[in-house]
Amino acid sequence: MDFSMDEETILLRNSAEQYLRENCPTSFVKEVVKEEAGFSRTMWKDMADLGWLGLIYDERYGGVGGRFFDLFILFEEIGKVLLPSPFFCSAILSGLIIDEAGDLRQKDEYLPPIIKGEKIFTIGLHDEQGRYDFNNPDLEARETKDGDYILKGTRILVPYAQVADAILVVVQVKDSDAGGPTIFKVDTRADGHKVVPLDVFTEEKTFTVVYEDVEVSSGDVIGGVGEGDAYLNKIFPKATILKCGEMLGGLERVFGMTLAYVKERHQFGQPLGSLQVVQHYCADMATFLETTRLITYQAASLLSEGLPCAKEVSMAKAWCSDAYKKCTWIGHQLHGGIGFTEEYDLHLYYKHAKASELSFEDSWFHRSKVAEEMGL
């Protein structure tokens, strides 16, 4: 057990912290989401130049060849400021899938532009019920007699689809004996491909993607036909823990904002923070922060070392989901009316906590995984 952070990680964290503090204040977050792209192209280029997008990818694709743990720390910083960008859907989710499942040509062709930020990928995982049910006939893939595919149907909750060059779609091939779903790379310029804005409460641009008989060539199948589940299961732990990193950062910020507020806000002729009931709320938040940090760092560290950690990942996501959300509740309770205004920043985190709780499954699901790992 060694809880010290090594030099390299500290350097990365400090530089990310500084960059984001200077470039991504909450005023910027609130403005940029009103624009059509929903993120800043200038910052996007910076993120590529800083090596963030390619942090964990091999140098042959233009990546940095860095450690997963450092990427996790970067996401903690991103979570603090809630930087809106397609980083997660493009360089993480899509990048990891291509890296894991793609053939040599696909990796050579797709990974370098993703890492350079020249191309944006995103992923359509949710059926019309919002679940990860790839067998749902909301979306179907039919094999043509030439061995290509036709997609028909809908995926919802697809982030940054309006700026994406390609979307990875996970879907069952109809009447196929391949078993599981298949991952397709669909060009967003393809005929019959329609992107419709979806109004959600977070600061992440989100869309419905409609496929009206979109043709996908067999060369755009990522990985084996019917093997989509296996690839997703491989990359989900990493994606889940990066999401946890983001949540940890958000929790940290909510706690910081609230602590500062109760020290400064006076009622009954004294700072709110001198009231014991308020102090105990703050101690609870400190406990949520400390516990969330330990349990997510543990999973991130084990993943980074390539050690088995299915249980630790689920423990982290289950705890993180509940803790972050509860901290936003306490934060709102202690801020009172001011926290409920659009002008104040707290709501950004309140929304983010809920959206990320529901992303990659909530604590019910992950506790069930923990139980499974325990042999129950």
Added chain:
Amino acid sequence: MRFSFTKEQDEFRQEIRDFLKAELEAGVFCAHSASLVGPPSREFSLKMAERGWIGLTWPEQYGGQGRSYVEKMILNEELFRVQAPIGYHFLADRQVGPALMSFGADWQREYFLPSIVRADEGMMFCLLFSEPNAGSDLAAVSTKALKDGDYYVINGQKVWTTGGHLADYGWVLAKTNFDSAVPRHLACSEFIVDMKSPGVTVRPITNVVGEQDFNEVFFDDVKIHTRYLVGQENAGFKQIMAQVDYERAGIERLMQNYLIYERLIGYVKDMDEDSKKGEFYSRVRDSIAQLEIEYNIGRLLCYYTAWVIDQGKKPTSQAALTKAFCTQYEQRLNDLATRVLGPISQIKRGVKWSPFEGELADSYLWGPSYTLQGGSVEILKNIVALRGLGLPRK
């Protein structure tokens, strides 16, 4: 950052496990749950002393091994896993030693520390802090130690003294400055008192479990030499606050019911396949997974606190937070276990229907004590808020 143990640490853990397994198989002790430490057994402490496991973190000049707190955490984790009978040396090892090393006079260190490490006869300690009118408000102690030449004369009453009826020495907090203009926390001192001194009366108190674990202790003109004063006169409160960090930093606050936890999981695993299809099972499964997460987090908190101490930092707020978290886990565990086992949980030991040989009933009864002893959860939250977070005092 590394969440695994070194090879040496793994080997150390294995060595402890092997020893404990052999002791258990030889019937030296049987694993009981629920109280802080099992009944004291000097024989067992002697075996630990032989292996250098008492005073593990203490410097070699006092007979210790100079090892890290993380290693001590490994040792304690294994001991509490089977509830080994470490009561004879436990308090002396946990907090008397560290306090003496921080504040004790040279002769006190030279006399007591090696002797504690060897588990010598007459070296069992108890802690005499709380009083009828000084519980959470410890600075309100009214037991007096009046200086009279080379002696102090102690009068007053202490309460909740765990092991007081067995201990050889008591570690006493008493008032030494009676000027009402002096703040209370600058008016008390710490002493080591021979519990066999004339004027010391120990009266056992029966607790909710029906056991005599703690006591009230009376001091009637108990005369002790000034050399038994520990540290500075009137600095006792400050000294004690540093000492209780060690009291709160331990894994014992997470693992007093470890056996219940193991047996609960075993019980649920063994449920028949039909009952595993029902709604009851899915609720139980969810609740146990939640406990498992809390247990794992509690364990990480303990190791993190140990690591903080190893870095030479004061763990005050960290230890308070850890203890508050861990003891609440223990209460939830006992609650869940009794609900899973159902109405038979209330059957006390000694009859065929009592689950886990009656351990479950006892552990539920011990429940309220966990979040009180060593600082109530509320006091601990105050410490986190005031000392850790820098929130203003009223």
